[in-house]
Amino acid sequence: MLREKRRIAFFGGSFDPVHSGHLQMAQAAAEQLRLHRVYFVPAAQNPLKDAAPQATPSHRLEMLRTAIHTERLFSIWEGELGRDGPSYTLQSIEHLERVYPNSHLFWIIGSDQLPGLKYWRGIEKLVHKIGFILVMRPGYQLDWPGIPGLSLFLVNNRLNPVSATEVRTRAGAGLPIEGLVPPAVDSYIRENRLYNAD
Ligand SMILES: Nc1ncnc2c1ncn2[C@@H]1O[C@H](COP(=O)(O)OP(=O)(O)OP(=O)(O)O)[C@@H](O)[C@H]1O
Numbered sequence: 001m002l003r004e005k006r007r008i009a010f011f012g013g014s015f016d017p018v019h020s021g022h023l024q025m026a027q028a029a030a031e032q033l034r035l036h037r038v039y040f041v042p043a044a045q046n047p048l049k050d051a052a053p054q055a056t057p058s059h060r061l062e063m064l065r066t067a068i069h070t071e072r073l074f075s076i077w078e079g080e081l082g083r084d085g086p087s088y089t090l091q092s093i094e095h096l097e098r099v100y101p102n103s104h105l106f107w108i109i110g111s112d113q114l115p116g117l118k119y120w121r122g123i124e125k126l127v128h129k130i131g132f133i134l135v136m137r138p139g140y141q142l143d144w145p146g147i148p149g150l151s152l153f154l155v156n157n158r159l160n161p162v163s164a165t166e167v168r169t170r171a172g173a174g175l176p177i178e179g180l181v182p183p184a185v186d187s188y189i190r191e192n193r194l195y196n197a198d
C-alpha cells in the first residue's frame with residue numbers, strides 16, 4: 001500500500017518573544033493543512049532586518065520550549081541558531097530536504113512577509129522546494145508577490161493583532177502582557193528581566 005507523504009511545516013521567526021499569535025497560527029495551519037509536524041525555527045538573524053533580536057538566542061529558545069511543550073505536533077529545529085551570519089531560509093531548506101526526503105515541506109509566514117518575499121535569497125529556487133503557508137495579519141492584505149512558481153496555501157485564521165514589538169514595549173514599560181503570551185512565557189520574561197521588565 002502506498003503511504004501518504006509526510007507533510008512537515010517549518011515556522012521561521014525571530015520569536016523575540018514567541019507570542020499567542022504565533023501559537024494560534026501554527027495551530028490553524030496544522031489543522032487546516034493536515035500537517036504531521038510543525039517545527040518552530042528560531043532565526044539567529046533575519047537577513048532583511050537591520051537590528052538583531054533583543055533577547056539572546058538561549059532566552060528565545062527557552063521561551064519557545066516553555067510555550068510549546070504541551071503541544072503534541074510542535075517541535076523546535078535549532079539549526080539556524082548554530083549558524084553564523086544571516087539566517088537564509090534556502091540554506092535551511094537545502095539541509096532539511098535531505099533530513100526529510102519524500103516529504104512535502106512547507107514554510108509558514110504571516111502576510112506582512114509577502115512584499116519582502118521576492119528579496120529572499122534564492123527565492124526562485126526556494127519556491128520549487130517548498131510551499132508557503134500564509135496566515136493573514138491585521139493591516140497586511142494579500143498582496144500577491146508575483147514570483148513565478150510560488151505555491152501559497154492560505155489559512156483561514158482569526159486575525160490576531162499581537163506582535164513581539166508590542167510585548168517587548170509593554171514589558172519594558174512595566175505593563176501587563178497577560179494574554180499576549182502564554183503564562184509560562186510571561187513568568188519567564190519577568191524572572192529573567194527580559195526587555196527591561198521589572
Ligand atoms: N499576529 C500575527 N498574525 C499573523 N502572522 C504573524 C503574527 N505575528 C507574527 N507573525 C508571523 O510570524 C513570523 C515570525 O514573526 P516574528 O517572530 O518576527 O514576530 P513579530 O510579532 O512579527 O515580531 P516583531 O514585532 O519583533 O517584528 C513572521 O512570518 C510573521 O509574519
Ligand SMILES: O=C(O)c1ccc[n+]([C@@H]2O[C@H](COP(=O)([O-])O)[C@@H](O)[C@H]2O)c1
Nearest residue numbers: 012013014043046048087088089120121
Ligand atoms: O532567506 C532569506 O533571505 C530571508 C529573508 C527574510 C526573512 N527570512 C526568514 O523569515 C522568517 C521571519 O523572520 P522574522 O524576523 O520576521 O520573524 C525568519 O525565519 C527569517 O530568517 C528569510
